[in-house]
Amino acid sequence: MTAKFSSIQSHVFTPACTACHSGAAAPRGLRLDASNSFVMLVGVSSGGVPALKRVAPGDADNSYLIHKLEGHQAVGARMPLGGPYLDAQTIGLIRQWINNGAQK
Helix, strand or coil: CCCCHHHHHHHHHHHHHCCCCCCCCCHHHCCCCCCCHHHHHECCECCCCCCCECECCCCHHHEHHHHHHHCCCCCCCCCCCCCCCCCHHHHHHHHHHHHCCCCC
């Protein structure tokens, strides 16, 4: 896996997130399937904490996605719900992608 969106999509979002985050019933309307995830994450206010962006390009520490993955979110549960949770290396690559500007 690399710190590129396509790699994160194929190694994290598709296998670990789309069981819940897809279709009309996706929690908070957040669809993480390949055709929707980028536009629903980058620069979009979080449903749980609207003051934070789901992904704030260049600012992983203030990206709600990171809060949810690391388990220090203000609302709801750590993701993926019920685990297994992502390892530190995987979260580190997602952080790197965000800090590098969250490009598609």
